Amino acid sequence: MTEKSLASIEKHAREIGKILLDVLPPGVGFTLWLFDFGEGGWFTFLSNTRRDDMIRVFIEHIDKLMQDPKTSDESRKAVQQWKSGRA
Secondary structure: OOHHHHHHHHHHHHHHHHHHHHHOOOOOOOEEEEEOOOOOOOEEEEEOOOHHHHHHHHHHHHHHHHHOOOOOHHHHHHHHHHHHHHO
16 A cells, blocks of 8 residues: 555545534544555544544443454454453
8 A cells, every 4th residue: 555545545534524524413423444454454544532532432342342252262362462461
């Protein structure tokens, strides 16, 4: 991925963000993740919320995903390692 390509993707993401701001009611937060698949790829995001709120929501969502029987053992192990490192 070239910087120019990533810049184009981020430009489109900002356009999507503006649409979300226009159509969502006040007080509704969003985060849009954009990434390529595989190891060593790129990742970018945009959000209309405070970083601390976004992190709290991500952790709550990860906890819900961990209760889902479709979550792989590999993912469970990775989350457990991550949580033990932040305790």
